[in-house]
Amino acid sequence: MKKNQVTITDIAKELNVSPSTVSRALHDSPFISEERKREILDFAKKMNYRPNQLALSLLNKRTKILGVIVPEITSYYFSTAINGIQDKVGDFGYKLMISQSNESFEEEIRLMEAMSLVRVDGFLISPSSNTVDFDHIKTIKESGFPLIIFDRDCHGLDVDKVVVDDYSGAFDAVNYLVKTGCKRIAHITGSSNLSTTKHRRQGYLDALLENGLNIQDELIIFGEDSTSETGVDGMKSLFNLEKLPDAVFCYNDAIAIGAMSVIRERDILIPDQISLVGFDDEPYSTYFKPSLTSVWQPVYDLGVLSAKILLDQLNSDIDQNEYRHEILKPELVIRNSSKQL
Template sequence: MSSNKKKKPTILDIAEKLKITPSTVSRALNNHPRISEETRRQVIRVANELNYQPNNIASALRSGKSKLIGIVVPTVNRNFFSSVVRGIEEYAEALNYNVIISQSHEDHKKEVQTIKALISARVDGIIASLGKNTTDFSHFQMVIDKGIPLVLFDRVTDKLNVSKVVIDDHQGAFEAVSHLIDQGCTRIVHLTNPRKINIYSERLRGYTDALRANGLPVLPELIVESNMQLEDGRDSVKQLLEKGIAFDAIFSASDYAIMGAMQILDEKGLKVPNDIKLVGFGNEPFTSFTQPPITTVDQKSIPMGQVTAETFFDLLNKDAKQRYLKTTVLKPELVIRGSSISKAEVPLKPM
């Protein structure tokens, strides 16, 4: 087998076959306005025939554009993050951009390594949601200092001067707790996270503001901190019950923790919603399949992905001196289901 067959086709091969210059081929592949539609079609046809694959890194070195976007999320196995990523990806693909999706797994060291790897890969920009354990933001500041567009979504920080897309976590929590109070609850447990990243601090603030607005005291014994996973919800409620702390409702800053809480209540013979009413946060798919279905706050993940992508490309399409930073706050929606309603009327299914 000759070595020529193993050689990857290049722009030079396309140019030679069409008897045009390599620069014309390059412009045609990048949709340059001075290239005619007929030339562009011919170049694309030959590129497909030769199975030409552009070298993104080489292209980035020449043009400064890699057509790659780095997306960093804590995890992709949560409906919220996967939906946001899908919204970003669809928007990017429509503009002929590819995305590199990385998970930090809530590990600060891995988050730092990922950001450095994306910079080395010459991505055109980075979209990220912070890990729970991130308190040092110097790796993101490095992105900013290099002039690489950076947009944060959902989990953000005020310590970085960047564009952000968030939901109104305070309002979502305020409405959730106000709903429980309207249902007659007066001792409402709040499951939260000890690390004061924006989403948990804002949800805690919404919780306390709703209590005060309704003339109820904020009781430290009813505010329980954990990592907000399913097991944490189980452990938190189990400890409350073992300590004999009275409560008639739980508002959790995470659907996973509220699911764990529901399991323990059921094991202890406490009925939801008759004995204890529950509200979560996130509108994960499983919340509509529990018995009873769980009331929760919808974070508007698909719109968040679209707005995040719009914000990013708005930055990308301007040179550094023209870029302006903005924070977009989306409105959450309280999805009321059977776990929080005093007299839930469930229609009988036909036999």
């Protein structure tokens, strides 16, 4: 049988005092003698009394819980961002309620509604790849919940945002490939709905134009998602062309790894015949043969800064009229899958 949790009323009955007297002692009220206070506290400790956090949160109008919604929890990228968030908010006594949308727009809406019902103090959200309508986010914000969008932008939505400069990361990667002598550079994209996909594709295009290279539509392979399977299918499509690319810039490392497996199956040398560059700089990138050149993102800092801005909102009594749009800079990490300058 489950043992019931000890309450203030239980303590009051045992000590033959009123519940209000017990409550005053537990909250260190000056309106109770030190002797009586010590007696009540000692007995409460003996009975393993634990305060009702839900009742306290209703009293204080704060739950000290923040809702975090990400597309997936298990990936290195989002788990690292969550670590940054947790390290920052933990110092201020906050806990996280973490859920994943699994790239589902409908699930994202359900999660936000559920978290609002348990009255989280605020939200940190990285939208799903299928989120193209932001009415649910506007509703939550208009209901008075502080809210931060991180990693993936929601164009036209007036909220605080923290993202990485995907455009400059892609531009630098492709510019580097050109400087190493590559002229026919392909690109395998991620999901077309994502702001990150659009920004990285634009960086790729502008780097080609900046270096006087023509944009060839046949070299741009549009992926449906960001998995290794997309890299496999995309690379197979490129092998069907009459002339192979001499480099492939991939939306992320997972796609690059899929592409690498196809290249190696065809006995094509990397980087001698085809250079390969990913994006994210996942920890496993350095262990592949050859090790993967990739664009490193300051993901932990992304989480920390997102959390800091949300804490600033929570501690401010001023109505928000201006919104922060913080953009963190990535960095190209050169390894053996691309030619050296």
